[in-house]
Amino acid sequence: MAAERAAQLEAEEQARLAAEQAAQLEAEEQARLAAEQAAQLEAEEQARLAAEQAAQANLEIAQKDDLAKSMYALTEETKEDKAKQEELLIRLNEVLIIKEKDLKDLKEENDLSEQGIYLEPKPFKSITAENRAMEAIKSELEATINKRNQTISELENLYNQRIKKGSNRNDATSQYYLETIQNLKAEQVESERMRASIVSTLETVKVATEVERKRRIKRALYDNEKDRFNKDMAALERIKKNTPLSPVPLSIEDFNFGEEQSGNVQILKGVQNVDNGYYMIIAVHENINDRDEFLEKVVASGQSDVNFFFDVNSSKYYIYYQKFDYVEEAMRALDSKGNKPYNEKMSVVKIED
Structure with missing residues (x-):
């Protein structure tokens, strides 16, 4: 009985020690996580403050004088036009994706039909409204690109005026706008390239789709003609027989x-x-x-x-x-x-x- 009691007490002691150790580890883990979270929050706050300070510094540089303030207004205008430009490019590309899918489906239907495999034909889409919407997007995109190019040109003219009036080419404001103009021009080159690529591919898809549509019509006419011929010959045979x-x-x-x-x-x-x-x-x-x-x-x-x-x-x-x-x-x-x-x-x- 004494030995059993001693063993029980020892087991209880070990369990108590294990529980205390687990609790200690848990408290240490929570403390570590809390410290990490605090450090992260502090780092984020410092980064935010640094960004605000940099933005404030850039704002002061960008609006150093009256000409610079006018240039700043034009720069802000290009940001709005860029967002609109990108949205229109996305919409035009979505039109392209739809038309490429329609072409793929139509070609597959025609190919399978020629192999003797029947595929339920999709109804012809009325592409008038679809094309009208596409042309509207193309027109709006072209207008937006032209407007942004004009704004960049105005920005560059103001930059040159500022230099002619005696501003140092190497001061922070001149360097800021020189870099801004270069970046804006590079963005426009890329936007023009994307637009040209999408429009070119749309034209290629349009031509290929017209080929497949004519191919489908020709096949349908052939099927109708074959059916009509069979009915005609059956009528002739019936007349001759009866x-x-x-x-x-x-x-x-x-x-x-x-x-x-x-x-x-x-x-x-x-x-x-x-x-x-x-x-x-x-x-x-x-x-x-x-x-x-x-x-x-x-x-x-x-x-x-x-x-x-x-x-x-x-x-x-x-x-x-x-x-x-x-x-x-x-x-x-x-x-x-x-x-x-x-x-x-x-x-x-x-x-x-």
Whole structure:
């Protein structure tokens, strides 16, 4: 029992000593942190006082005489213009970032489409307002840069006047403004460089975007033309398959030939899905229903080889059933067209690239 009691007392003593030691260390750490904080505050205060003293000294130097005071006012004006200048450069660069992103997205969409990978197209942005805002920023930036350059020029003129009136080039005020003018000019050179770089890149992006927009439009037109062609051929096949021969001969009056054609050989360019050559046109229609009605009557008359092509430039359908490689062959066919009613208004159209 005595031994256990002694061990317990010893453990309690060790715990007490450890607690006292921990408390001592904690008090020392707090004292160290407090001393460091006090030293930091003192250093900051000294730095603030030094800065204030330096600023006061510079203010006295900068406003030593009347000309210097005028120069000081111009210097303060350049600071305001610099802030505005920098803000406008940032805004113009933000426009550039947006336009570069739009170009990247449009190019990716076009590239993937050409690889057969469909990407949901982003709607065309109305860039009129966007470009108007961009031009406003460019105009305001140019005006601000010009104004600041003018202010710096006025500052330099006052500096030269002060020297001509006898001020020492090497006194503190002259040296202060000489350095100020040099720094301001360097800032303007950099601002001009940045503006020129952004504007140049914007122009490059504009040209590239126009290329991609035309590329997208061309692709969309191609897709639309392909879809229209497939529908047209399906309609022609349906008419040929489902139209029975007429039990009685049809007359010229039964046919609506559509648009009157010239007696001369007409030349069409850019027609899709047909080969170059001379086509014996028997009717021209803009309306699909009129086209199909004419086709049905031609098929009902026994001419099952009838066909047609679409001229995207005029949005008209040209119906034919004969095609030749040479004009002489076409003209002979025109002369020997016979008395079939659907040949009454036959004309020759040349398809070329």
